[in-house]
Amino acid sequence: MKKRIFLVVGLVLLVTLLTGCSDYKQPITAESQGFWNEYIVYPLSLLIVKAAEFLGGSFGFSIIIVTLIIRLAILPLMIKQTKSSKAMQALQPEMAALKEKYSSKDQQTQQKLQQETMALFSKHGVNPLAGCFPLLIQMPILIGFYHAISRTREIAEHNFLWFDLGAPDPYYILPIVAGITTFIQQKMMMAGGAANQNPQMAMMLWMMPIMIVVFAISFPAALSLYWVVGNIFMIAQTYFIKGPELKKAADTGKSGGAKK
Template sequence: MKRRILLVAVLVLLVAIMTGCSEINQPITPESEGVWNEYFVYPLSWLLIFFAEHLQNSYGLSIIIVTIIIRTAILPLMIKQTQNSKAMQAIQPELQQLREKYSSKDQKTQQKLQQETMQLFQKQGVNPLAGCFPLLIQMPILFGFYHAIMRTFEIREHTFLWFDLGSPDPFFILPLVAGITTFIQQKVMMAGTDNQNPQMKMMLYIMPVMIVVFAVTFPAALSLYWVVGNIFTIGQTFFIKGPQVKQTQTAGGAKK
């Protein structure tokens, strides 16, 4: 879990550097140069404008539709990631036995531990790095959509429901909903995993707070994207691992 958190942090840093944070206030146009702009940001911006023009200039509805399209497109990656996570969870008892068997810290013992661990992975058909591949593919897409929302200046001039898309929600409703849905999303995704892991528990509460803080200051268009994305992820998680979620909820109720 520590490695997963570190990987996410490194990916966020690399993508931020790659995308050029200095461009966040520059409009995205067909003339925008660079691989990042031409193949990630502009196509997503074009989609937002395309759907808005066919929905009576409703950029709010356009953001919702494009968010659902993107999340649906990467759904197979999420399913693959969940399957690999289940497989890794299933062999945890055997991994723990190996760690106890080779608890000595000397180099030969640790080499033997690594060899038998790899043999266990091969025997069970588990790739410990497979869960990272979907993340590597998702991050540029999601960051690209973030840039598309922030740099499509047409969005700033429109309203949706009670808020201006280009300004923070004046009533803080969207930020709170974004934080709540982030918490629920992480909670259902943790179903069937080691809920006693201190790193996971920490992220469960830190991430929603961070999202609320960002959403309070960022344009409401971005908060809308977070809310829709979270709701979609909650639904897809119930679809992929519904029985595990129900078992976790039942177990939690029994403990109370």
């Protein structure tokens, strides 16, 4: 079941990426054609430009404000995704018991396992794909915003704080902050869950921040600013949604250290 979910998510993300990658280096304008450009990238680019005009011409503040607006807009989807994830996590012991009961690899036994698993989901009103749907809606929006920042000419012509928005951060401050906030956000998401015992997830906990830093060093600072603001929002969001779990995980860690 997990493999199927990851396959669906992976395929949709791949299609989304391929949809936007062909025009990545082309400036976005009102004349840009194609569904991706006309209905996702250009409206987001226009929102950035109009917000900058409202904020006295500051594209730095515009990116911050629009990032927060988009994150707030998709917040209900994130909450739904988190609730679905919690529901699936609560069923893990029963699912493990079913796997142990039907441990044989023959086709008939595996079919019985699938039937029992689906019956378990139905009994508790859990849809294993429900956590994927919000993600599938979010990704085109977030990737489209990423493209809008990259392809809006006006952004590259302005500066903000100590950096030019169209050039990499000369002091590497934003890339480092982007990496640190990515690590914190992922660590909070994994806290108290089975992902902590998953070696692949543990590896990604370190790999993703390193990749973000490497990319951010060479990418325009406007994108690094977007990553930092988005990560800080996600950290705050995760804290408020998973507060009790994070506290429990922290207390468990303290008690475990005390015993040693």
